[in-house]
Amino acid sequence: MLSTGALIWISVKPLLKMALTTAFGIFLTKKDLFGGVAAKGTGQIILNITLPALLFSKVVPSFTSDNIRALGPLILIGSLYQLFGFLFALLVRQFFWVPHRFRYGILAAGTWGNWGDIPTAVIMSITSAAPFNGQKDSDLAVAYVSIFILVFYITLFPLGGHLLIGKDFKGPDFTDDEVRESFPTKVRKTGRQLAQLPVTLASLVRGRRASSPSPTDVEKQLETVNEKLAAEKPQQTRESTVVADSETPIFSAAPTVISEPSAPTTNTTGVKLTRTVTFHPEAEDAAVDSERPPYAATIGSTRTAVPEDSDPQTDKVPLSESGLGQQEPTRFQRVLSFLRTLNTPPTITIFISFPVALIPQLKALFVQSNATPSLQSISHSAPDGMPPLAFILDTASFIGAASVPLGLVLLGSALARLNVPKPWTRLPLGAIGWFTVAKLFLMPILGVAMCAFFTTTVKIINSEDKVLRFVCIFFSSVPTATSQVFITQLHSPDGNAEHLAAFLVPQYALMFLSMTTLNAYALHLLYP
Structure with missing residues (x-):
């Protein structure tokens, strides 16, 4: 010994x-x-x-x-x-x-x-x-x-772990003061998230996607809200930034835009979406409280569906930059890419x-x-x-x-x-x-x-x-x-x-x- x-x-x-x-x-x-x-x-x-x-x-x-x-x-x-x-x-x-x-x-x-x-x-x-x-x-x-x-x-x-690091540098930046939260605040948010966990699991069991919906799902949400607003406010001024091929208008729920417009993109169904992201004060307050749903599907002159992470510090990534509408790699291409990374x-x-x-x-x-x-x-x-x-x-x-x-x-x-x-x-x-x-x-x-x-x-x-x-x-x-x-x-x-x-x-x-x-x-x- x-x-x-x-x-x-x-x-x-x-x-x-x-x-x-x-x-x-x-x-x-x-x-x-x-x-x-x-x-x-x-x-x-x-x-x-x-x-x-x-x-x-x-x-x-x-x-x-x-x-x-x-x-x-x-x-x-x-x-x-x-x-x-x-x-x-x-x-x-x-x-x-x-x-x-x-x-x-x-x-x-x-x-x-x-x-x-x-x-x-x-x-x-x-x-x-x-x-x-x-x-x-x-x-x-x-x-x-x-x-x-x-x-x-x-x-x-090969399994893509390094891509996790790259996710830190996508989307807009936030200062430390904007994301700084005290320990008690984080604990309260965690408690609310745990309380919502059964509801989230139930929705997953019913087959709902809790993360990124498809472009079709987003378009359906936009059309539903548009029809509702059109019925309630038939005389409201029409917006032209986001339109369908059938010339069906989409009305703006709020005119405030805090983003810079960029070139539009078109998905497979013909609905034109812009790459800009609009933030409302209500949505920002909800983001701080972690109450915003996975996708903030809104309407407006420059609004698009914005993918969100469950973390309150996540980026606001535009739809066209999220990879939607791009051709998925085949299984053979994925296997080949995996083998190349082993080299x-x-x-x-x-x-x-x-x-x-x-x-x-x-x-x-x-x-x-x-x-x-x-x-x-x-x-x-x-x-x-x-x-x-x-x-x-x-x-x-x-x-x-x-x-x-x-x-x-x-x-x-x-x-x-x-x-x-x-x-x-x-x-x-x-x-x-x-x-x-x-x-x-x-x-x-x-x-x-x-x-x-x-x-x-x-x-x-x-x-x-x-x-x-x-x-x-x-x-x-x-x-x-x-x-x-x-x-x-x-x-x-x-x-x-x-x-x-x-x-x-x-x-x-x-x-x-x-x-x-x-x-x-x-x-x-x-x-x-």
């Missing part, structure tokens, strides 16, 4: 090594010695060369027919961590105000953690020394980490590495095998007595060794470039604080309980595989992925990610405390 001091030292030592390496990236960036172009080039080197080499060099020798059963639990644990991270972020957004341009970014920040450089650096260091079995356990740990990396890439890109070096490497690791004849070309005489002849066929393709594995190990240090330097550079908005009192401190608590403290508690459940109750995690158990527990403690910074800057019109920076800095500052505590507890749990 390890002493408390030994547990703490084993837990904190790899974090100190990681912090020093990350500090070099911060220092070089602050001194203008590691500019944006250099950081981008380094990222391309990691993504296309060093990370695939590292994964190949660890997966091929480590995975066997005996431990391949860990593949399912790893995918399950990774998916559950993303699901619970999303739910935690959703709760924080529900009860605390967040900036309008970060209302979806906070969901992405909760879902995708830093599953690359930080886990690889820390887990490799811890599992390579006692009480683990040295290099063998270290290689196996990185092989297990590769499954989390695979889940990360598939959910972020990244890390994912391709993982897909290649597993067949090589699990097919004995292929594995014998890279790794020495003593299983059967036929495999021995293959694995000793080179002039030096090594497998014929062992030099490829050696080269991958040599190149892959640079992946973790470069990744940590790049992490430091990304942190150094973050610009936190000032003054601090204007920041959503409630959302930042509770999001940090949920990500670094509540998630590890949930991760330990979940891994214990899958180990002792469901028994899909082998209790004797201590490396697997440690890897699964560790991934519950990682902060938000810094790759979200680059994705946010890509979608942002001005290339700014200041709202994300305010949520990232506290996580990476407190990460050392939460990780040290969790690592010490995990080691005590595995080696009592």
Whole structure:
């Protein structure tokens, strides 16, 4: 049994090594010695060369027919961590105000953690020394980490997770003062929304669409209201901005227009709709109280159907910009698009590495095998007595060794470039604080309980595989992925990610405390 001091030292030592390496990236960036172009080039080197080499060099020798059963639990644990991270972020957004341009970014920040450089650096260091079995356990740990990396890439890109970040920058902008709400106000709104939930569910059961109705539904609503107004006010002045082909007029319910007109668009039924959006004071008050229906179908000289989100901070997106009337991609096109997004070096490497690791004849070309005489002849066929393709594995190990240090330097550079908005009192401190608590403290508690459940109750995690158990527990403690910074800057019109920076800095500052505590507890749990 390890002493408390030994547990703490084993837990904190790899974090100190990681912090020093990350500090070099911060220092070089602050001194203008590691500019944006250099950081981008380094990222391309990691993504296309060093990370695939590292994964190949660890997966091929480590995975066997005996431990391949860990593949399912790893995918399950990774998916559950993303699901619970999303739910935690959703709760924080529900009860605390967040900036309008970060209302979806906070969901992405909760879902995708830093599953690359930080886990690889820390887990490799811890599992390579006692009480683990040295290099063998270290290689196996990185092989297990590769499954989390695979889940990360598939959910972020092929499954469209990155599009969630892009939704922050669609539609008009709102200032912080316009969306800022106190905690009691958010609680009252949540209570009203929960009270309306049975009605919403009942309408869904009856087959009503609670989100985006079709253009035909909108047109029917417009025609119904138009007929009613025409019957009540036959002498009212007719409007000409929105007309049908039959010259049937549509009357304006309110003349106030707070928008700029743009080119009209025509749907398949021939009804011409403009791209402008008109807001009435009554509708704005209702939006603040979250009482407005999913579609504000109104009439007027420049009114159109406006899709709304359930969140009171959502955009007012014009009909013609919402994708209605556009041709839907075919199933084949969707499958082809999905396959194209899998075309990244890390994912391709993982897909290649597993067949090589699990097919004995292929594995014998890279790794020495003593299983059967036929495999021995293959694995000793080179002039030096090594497998014929062992030099490829050696080269991958040599190149892959640079992946973790470069990744940590790049992490430091990304942190150094973050610009936190000032003054601090204007920041959503409630959302930042509770999001940090949920990500670094509540998630590890949930991760330990979940891994214990899958180990002792469901028994899909082998209790004797201590490396697997440690890897699964560790991934519950990682902060938000810094790759979200680059994705946010890509979608942002001005290339700014200041709202994300305010949520990232506290996580990476407190990460050392939460990780040290969790690592010490995990080691005590595995080696009592």
